[in-house]
Amino acid sequence: EVQLVESGGGLVQPGGSLRLSCAASEFTVRDKYMSWVRQAPGKGLDWVAVIYGGGSTFYADSVKGRFTISRDNSKNTLYLQINSLGPEDAAVYYCTSGGSLGSLDYWGQGTPVTVSS
Amino acid sequence: QSVLTQAPSASGTPGQRVAVSCSGSSSNIGSNYVYWYQQLPGTAPKLLIYRNSQRPSGVPDRFSGSKSGTSASLAISGLRSEDEADYYCAAWDDSLSVYVFGTGTEVTVL
Numbered sequence: 127e128v129q130l131v132e133s134g135g136g137l138v139q140p141g142g143s144l145r146l147s148c149a150a151s152e153f154t155v156r157d158k159y160m161s162w163v164r165q166a167p168g169k170g171l172d173w174v175a176v177i178y179g180g181g182s183t184f185y186a187d188s189v190k191g192r193f194t195i196s197r198d199n200s201k202n203t204l205y206l207q208i209n210s211l212g213p214e215d216a217a218v219y220y221c222t223s224g225g226s227l228g229s230l231d232y233w234g235q236g237t238p239v240t241v242s243s
Numbered sequence: 244q245s246v247l248t249q250a251p252s253a254s255g256t257p258g259q260r261v262a263v264s265c266s267g268s269s270s271n272i273g274s275n276y277v278y279w280y281q282q283l284p285g286t287a288p289k290l291l292i293y294r295n296s297q298r299p300s301g302v303p304d305r306f307s308g309s310k311s312g313t314s315a316s317l318a319i320s321g322l323r324s325e326d327e328a329d330y331y332c333a334a335w336d337d338s339l340s341v342y343v344f345g346t347g348t349e350v351t352v353l
Contacts, residue, residue: 173342230290
């Protein structure tokens, strides 16, 4: 059974940094389109970034230059480096995988990020 | 970055048919597949419809999707209490090179 398990969320001060991880099982991350999606409390879904199998990356305008999506094929793990955190970044961050661009076939349980001083 | 528009809410009684619409533009829905996601209260979203009208294994055939031009629709027939959830449409946007979600529709079973 495909599993995505996120970790690394927590309480961070404004301006701080965090690295989220997503461990995948029963498939290989380099063979899929891997994305991060976030959801602020009581709000809708907000796409953050995607990394293609070939390594190309795309980002939402709101995070471009601050967030970096990457993967470690040897660990079969997806990452999201988050820098210069602001209150608008507080959300549950979900890791997703898909067999084609646009198809978020599987979702993790999410990891919460709280931004507060 | 919600560029897909959905009505905030929809409702129906058990057994009824409910439709959820999603409006976009030529750069997203008009030129790419539409996907639908269901988010039950307190849980992670789940893929409900892919490539406009296809159902993943395990999704009941009460759920159906369609697309016409720059709009898409999700229909739930034979509405059941367990269908109470938030529903989101989504598509890749070629102009923005981003994935865009709809604003979400909360479906209530009366």
